[in-house]
Amino acid sequence: MRAALFVTCVNDALYPRTGIAVVRLLERLGVTVDFPAAQTCCGQPQYNTGYRHEAEPLVRRTAEAFAGHPYVVTPSGSCAAMIREHYPRIGRRAAAEGRGGELAALARELAPRVYELTEFLVDVLGVTDVGAYFPHTVTYHPSCHGLRGLGLGDRPRRLLTAVRGLELVELPGAEECCGFGGTFAVKNPDVSAAMGTDKTAAAAATGARVLCGADNSCLAHLDGLLRRARSPLRTLHLAEILAATEEEPLS
Structure with missing residues (x-):
């Protein structure tokens, strides 16, 4: 099985060890992890602050960066929710306002392929015991x-x-x-x-x-x-x- 890691801005800039841990964990479970280098911010800061149009290029960029990956895994519930819940809304609004249906199609296609890490482990891989040891x-x-x-x-x-x-x-x-x-x-x-x-x-x-x-x-x-x-x-x-x-x- 192959999966792409969406590491997120916070992890990339401040907590790279989390991204490394995700790769280490998934590879131990037999998953081949890809890291699309074109990934950037998902657009959540802009969207939440009311700059809806400014988020649209990031929706497009994220969808294009992860095109062709059957599973996109992220160690962030907020970024996963942004893509799954808000990308389709952004796409529908762009289409309704006459900026074309391409963005709506990209968002609609990407959203169901995105999984928060624990969802991917439990629902897709079907595991709860991942072989971890942490005596604390x-x-x-x-x-x-x-x-x-x-x-x-x-x-x-x-x-x-x-x-x-x-x-x-x-x-x-x-x-x-x-x-x-x-x-x-x-x-x-x-x-x-x-x-x-x-x-x-x-x-x-x-x-x-x-x-x-x-x-x-x-x-x-x-x-x-x-x-x-x-x-x-x-x-x-x-x-x-x-x-x-x-x-x-x-x-």
Whole structure:
């Protein structure tokens, strides 16, 4: 099986280890991973800020970059939701406003081929035990896009539960937003920080060593708050936990 990795801007610029972990994990499971070099931003910042027309070239570029790949896997619920939910809307609107139906066709064809990482592992590969080993106490924060947008449900928790050595502890108020919300954090910094502080306090109270998530944008927000509070709790993307084994531990 072959799959293309859509690494996303946040991971490419700030968390390259997450992208490396995804490749390592998928290759261990027998997947040949392609990385289309033409990929760039999916257009989510522009779209969420109201610059809908400015997002259209990025829809086209992303669709063309991943053309011909039967599966497109991304370690980000927000970017997966952008492509699956909003690309078709952007395409339909462009067509309705007389800018041609090409964009609508590109978006409609790409959307069903895009999978958030845990969806791909559980639904496509049919695995929950990926052979990982991570002997630490972990609590899991489900990001809003994955939880509400994609409906990931218990997939991430099922994968974490199957990791040898890992103790998963419940996060109080897990389904509450962490306050990041992309441009929400920029437009409403005080509210965003207050929400994040509630989330990090709840995570720290669990006694876990690691606060895990499936979207590094949320984790960047929470990590900043934890560092300011000088908390020993560290944040870590789910992919990095799943990629760790006894032979190749997380460095």
